[in-house]
Amino acid sequence: QVHLVESGGGVVQPGGSLRLSCAASGFTFKNYGMYWVRQAPGKGLEWVAFIRYDVNNDYYGDSVKGRFTISRDNSRNTLYLQMNSLRAEDTAVYYCARGKLEKQLWVPFDSWGQGTLVTVSS
Amino acid sequence: DIVMTQSPDSLAVSLGERATINCKSSQSLLYSSNNHNYLHWYQQKPGQPPKLLISWASTRESGVPDRFSGSGSGTDFTLTISSLQAEDVAVYYCQQSYNTPPWTFGQGTKVEIK
Numbered sequence: 001q002v003h004l005v006e007s008g009g010g011v012v013q014p015g016g017s018l019r020l021s022c023a024a025s026g027f028t029f030k031n032y033g034m035y036w037v038r039q040a041p042g043k044g045l046e047w048v049a050f051i052r053y054d055v056n057n058d059y060y061g062d063s064v065k066g067r068f069t070i071s072r073d074n075s076r077n078t079l080y081l082q083m084n085s086l087r088a089e090d091t092a093v094y095y096c097a098r099g100k101l102e103k104q105l106w107v108p109f110d111s112w113g114q115g116t117l118v119t120v121s122s
Numbered sequence: 123d124i125v126m127t128q129s130p131d132s133l134a135v136s137l138g139e140r141a142t143i144n145c146k147s148s149q150s151l152l153y154s155s156n157n158h159n160y161l162h163w164y165q166q167k168p169g170q171p172p173k174l175l176i177s178w179a180s181t182r183e184s185g186v187p188d189r190f191s192g193s194g195s196g197t198d199f200t201l202t203i204s205s206l207q208a209e210d211v212a213v214y215y216c217q218q219s220y221n222t223p224p225w226t227f228g229q230g231t232k233v234e235i236k
Contacts, residue, residue, distance in 0.1 A: 035225070037172075045164075045172060045215055047225040059223040095171050106219045108162035110183070112171035 002026045002111040004096050009116030016086050016120070022079040022096030022113055030054075030074035033099035035109055036081050038092035038118075048094070049081060053103050064090075086120045093117050124148050124218050128228035134236040141203040143231045145216035150196045151179075153220065160220035163192055163201045166230075167212045175214075176201065203233070211235060 008020040022034070036048040049070035051058045058070050069082040079096050094116055097109035125148040135141045151160045159179035164172040174183050176192040179199055189204045203210055216228040 044213075044230045045166075045217075045227045047223075047227070050223060050225070061224055100174070100177060106160055106222055108174050108177045108217065108219060109164075109172075110174045110177075112173070115171055 002098065004098065004111055004113035006094065006096055006113045006116040009094065009118045011119045011121060012086055013122050014087060014120055017082070017084045018086065018118060020081040020083070020094055020096075020116060020118070022081075024077045024079065024096075024098070027098070028102075029072075029077040031102040033103075033105060033107070034070075034072060034079045035097045035099065036068075036070060036079075037095045037097055037109070037112075038090075039095070039115075040089075040092040043092075046092075051079070052105070083118070086118075088120050091118060091120050123224055124151075124221050124226050126216055126218055126226050126228040128214075128216055128231050130231060131229065132232040132234065134234045135203075135206045136236045137208065138205050139236075141206050141210070141233055143201040143214050143216075143233070145194075145199040145201070145228050147197045147199075147218055147220075149221070151199075151218050151220040152196050159195050159199070160218055161192075161194070161199050162217045162219065164215045164217065165210075165212045166215065172215065206233070206235070208235065 003025045005023045051070045067085045071080045098111040100107040100110035129144045161179045163176040166172040180192045213230045
């Protein structure tokens with residue numbers, strides 16, 4: 001079955017950088033759009049970034065645009081999120097998620113990892 | 123951006139009773155070419171990631187109990203739990219995938235046992 005495992009979270013100082021990874025298995029990774037979604041402590045869900053299955057396009061939420069970069073390695077079945085210039089308000093659990101349908105854009109997220117916690121604090 | 127607004131923010135329902143959660147979008151989520159509403163519902167239990175419950179407003183995901191149902195069209199949607207069970211205690215989110223990016227979520231509705 002579909003399995004998504006995030007890693008790379010931790011404590012980082014404001015202004016620092018961190019790279020998250022999401023290892024995917026149980027499906028044909030290269031055929032699916034992938035997402036990062038975050039959840040600040042005690043708060044709701046916020047979409048962060050999306051990358052198409054074919055890597056041709058990526059999109060970002062306004063709060064992270066210009067600071068975060070989503071990428072993927074289809075040969076390694078792995079999704080990444082490079083986070084630079086981190087701020088206290090970036091503190092959250094970061095989830096990777098899969099789009100429900102192959103090669104489709106306007107779909108729900110049908111599989112989620114367990115998440116990795118990023119804490120931005122001095 | 124499409125704004126998603128859920129009501130209420132929380133509700134307490136007795137076991138076996140009905141729970142109803144509303145979700146309103148700032149613009150229509152109905153795609154006329156295929157007559158699908160691009161509105162989805164998620165359940166998030168404490169300490170767990172969200173789980174997709176219902177897609178395209180009314181299609182239950184595989185394995186989701188039939189006490190969960192979704193309805194609505196255009197800008198107004200409802201998630202109904204027909205007979206609340208203890209394991210349904212969770213926060214429920216609606217989400218739109220019509221005019222994306224961005225993919226936007228409602229603020230969440232916390233369901234508790236009365």
